[in-house]
Amino acid sequence: MSTVTLAAKRRRAALRTIAFLSPWLIGFAVFFAYPLLSTVYFSFMHYDGFRPPTWSGTKNWTYVFEHYPFFWPALRNTLWLVLVMVTLRVLFGLGVGLLITRIRTGTGVFRTLFYLPYLAPPVAATMAFAFLLNPGTGPVNSLLEKVGLPAPGWFNDPAWSKPALTLLALWGIGDLMVIFMAALLDVPKEQYEAAELDGASAWQRFRFVTLPNISPIVMFAVVTGVIQTMQYYTQPLVAGKVASGVIQGAGTMFEPGYPEHSTLTLPQLVYNLGFQRFDYGSACVVALVLFALSMAFTALLMRRRGGLIQAGD
Amino acid sequence: MAQVLDKPVALDAPAPDARRTARRRALLEWIAVHALGVAAALFFTLPFVFVLLTSLMSDSQALSRDLLPHPWEWDNYQRVLDTPGFLTWWRNTLLYAGLGTVLTVVSSLPVAYALAKFRFRGRNLALMLVISMMMLPPQVVVIPMYLFWAKQLDLSGTLWPLIVPMAFGDAFSIFLLRQFLTTIPNEYVDAAKVDGCGDLRTLLRVIVPMAKPGIAAVALFQFFYAWNDYFGPQIYASENPGAWTLSYGLESFKGMHHTDWNLTMAATVLVMAPVILVFFFAQKAFVEGVTLTGVKG
Numbered sequence: 001m002s003t004v005t006l007a008a009k010r011r012r013a014a015l016r017t018i019a020f021l022s023p024w025l026i027g028f029a030v031f032f033a034y035p036l037l038s039t040v041y042f043s044f045m046h047y048d049g050f051r052p053p054t055w056s057g058t059k060n061w062t063y064v065f066e067h068y069p070f071f072w073p074a075l076r077n078t079l080w081l082v083l084v085m086v087t088l089r090v091l092f093g094l095g096v097g098l099l100i101t102r103i104r105t106g107t108g109v110f111r112t113l114f115y116l117p118y119l120a121p122p123v124a125a126t127m128a129f130a131f132l133l134n135p136g137t138g139p140v141n142s143l144l145e146k147v148g149l150p151a152p153g154w155f156n157d158p159a160w161s162k163p164a165l166t167l168l169a170l171w172g173i174g175d176l177m178v179i180f181m182a183a184l185l186d187v188p189k190e191q192y193e194a195a196e197l198d199g200a201s202a203w204q205r206f207r208f209v210t211l212p213n214i215s216p217i218v219m220f221a222v223v224t225g226v227i228q229t230m231q232y233y234t235q236p237l238v239a240g241k242v243a244s245g246v247i248q249g250a251g252t253m254f255e256p257g258y259p260e261h262s263t264l265t266l267p268q269l270v271y272n273l274g275f276q277r278f279d280y281g282s283a284c285v286v287a288l289v290l291f292a293l294s295m296a297f298t299a300l301l302m303r304r305r306g307g308l309i310q311a312g313d
Numbered sequence: 314m315a316q317v318l319d320k321p322v323a324l325d326a327p328a329p330d331a332r333r334t335a336r337r338r339a340l341l342e343w344i345a346v347h348a349l350g351v352a353a354a355l356f357f358t359l360p361f362v363f364v365l366l367t368s369l370m371s372d373s374q375a376l377s378r379d380l381l382p383h384p385w386e387w388d389n390y391q392r393v394l395d396t397p398g399f400l401t402w403w404r405n406t407l408l409y410a411g412l413g414t415v416l417t418v419v420s421s422l423p424v425a426y427a428l429a430k431f432r433f434r435g436r437n438l439a440l441m442l443v444i445s446m447m448m449l450p451p452q453v454v455v456i457p458m459y460l461f462w463a464k465q466l467d468l469s470g471t472l473w474p475l476i477v478p479m480a481f482g483d484a485f486s487i488f489l490l491r492q493f494l495t496t497i498p499n500e501y502v503d504a505a506k507v508d509g510c511g512d513l514r515t516l517l518r519v520i521v522p523m524a525k526p527g528i529a530a531v532a533l534f535q536f537f538y539a540w541n542d543y544f545g546p547q548i549y550a551s552e553n554p555g556a557w558t559l560s561y562g563l564e565s566f567k568g569m570h571h572t573d574w575n576l577t578m579a580a581t582v583l584v585m586a587p588v589i590l591v592f593f594f595a596q597k598a599f600v601e602g603v604t605l606t607g608v609k610g
Contacts, residue, residue, distance in 0.1 A: 024421075110354060119589055230450060234543040275459075
């Protein structure tokens with residue numbers, strides 16, 4: 001075969017690859033690379049959307065870190081959610097996964113019931129919980145009072161708003177349940193049999209057989225949980241809006257974070273700065289912080305041996 | 314191996330007494346596990362039950378502490394459907410979710426196929442970029458995107474800024490489809506090539522029929538994503554109630570009806586119900602999709 005046809009063949013293969021990738025190549029350029037660079041650019045500009053943007057150096061950065069009253073509360077809330085909500089979700093997801101693999105009668109029914117809340121649209125689920133947990137007439141507090149337990153203010157009390165969001169997140173555990181269930185069923189049966197022959201107790205079987213086998217999935221659940229927490233937006237915003245009673249008609253303004261900044265998260269700051277205060281430059285600063293945090297954890301996910309990339313190769 | 318081990322244990326049959334305690338322990342465990350199961354099932358279903366019950370109460374009763382409606386006000390659902398805008402939101406949601414899903418599948422499939430089956434330089438880099446895009450919170454690029462759609466193309470107040478990008482591949486869908494396609498043996502692709510199939514024909518005639526479960530999962534996820542999306546419509550459609558979707562409109566519903574929890578909960582049910590119905594029809598594809606993106610690592 002002559003080199004000319006070989007080169008032509010290679011060129012054709014390259015063209016074919018580009019043709020198949022083209023929707024994504026365009027999407028990558030227009031909806032990822034360009035706006036990302038543009039975000040960096042705007043973070044150094046003063047821009048309110050009406051007058052043309054002007055160079056402002058690091059002013060937006062110092063404003064966000066030193067003067068913008070929402071930034072540090074939002075970061076603190078995110079840390080709280082990572083430590084408490086993600087941890088509880090992983091533990092609860094593993095617990096429900098273990099439970100469902102042990103249920104022998106009516107497995108399908110149980111599995112569907114456990115899974116359904118995950119499907120509830122976030123706005124609808126949050127509205128439902130805002131009703132269930134409303135301090136005045138909500139059924140949860142009615143029941144708590146009936147059995148003589150203290151009835152917290154939930155979404156209306158800054159100390160209880162994040163626990164209430166955590167409860168909502170635990171209700172929608174279906175995604176983790178399915179993932180843990182699949183992982184638990186993948187643990188080789190022989191290892192349990194061998195452990196049993198060695199006289200291992202139930203706890204020892206869990207500790208020395210189950211846990212080592214599913215630890216990559218636990219890791220996966222933790223890291224994706226952290227990434228999801230960075231993006232946590234709809235539930236805290238809607239919960240705050242409904243509980244505060246400040247809901248539009250168009251044109252009414254809701255300062256996110258009700259009560260007392262306790263439900264602020266980083267994505268809400270982008271909205272607040274960009275679309276309520278028309279300070280696009282500072283909004284881009286927060287966007288870049290959000291970007292850096294998300295990518296750091298995504299890198300962790302990709303570096304893992306046998307991680308997302310290796311699959312199937 | 315296991316059988317070899319089994320035999321001596323089986324020969325060494327336990328005394329009747331021991332067998333009875335073993336059986337009793339198994340029964341106790343069955344009871345404990347299923348009691349826990351019922352408790353968990355209550356935790357997962359009671360919120361739905363309370364929401365449904367409240368949605369059927371009269372206006373004044375919804376403000377009381379009653380748990381059961383009397384009388385049952387089925388009319389509430391009619392009142393929600395009669396609310397100005399509600400049917401428009403429903404139509405907009407179907408447009409966003411339906412058209413968006415079709416565009417996503419059509420544009421993501423060839424990309425996923427190339428990433429799964431073609432050998433080329435930069436393939437791993439491309440895959441890493443896809444995953445990065447998948448993990449990117451939409452808020453990171455929203456400022457330039459909004460300026461682009463609103464100021465340059467004058468399309469704010471519509472859903473097009475949300476639908477059009479779906480014609481250019483969605484990172485999550487590409488990733489999920491790629492995971493699925495890598496499980497299809499290369500021999501099928503090679504055999505098609507030997508038979509003289511071009512790449513596009515191979516994809517459409519050989520791969521697509523085998524990848525149906527993966528495609529179904531992607532379509533479902535995308536449909537749910539659009540149905541649930543709150544941030545997108547909030548940014549681009551908020552100024553024009555005629556372009557709102559159900560997820561966005563639902564919240565303002567609470568605003569219009571102030572303290573009428575019964576009507577708000579009826580609207581909530583109407584937003585949840587389609588998703589749950591779709592799930593029952595496509596349960597298998599859905600669960601497969603969840604495990605595919607998570608576990609098959």
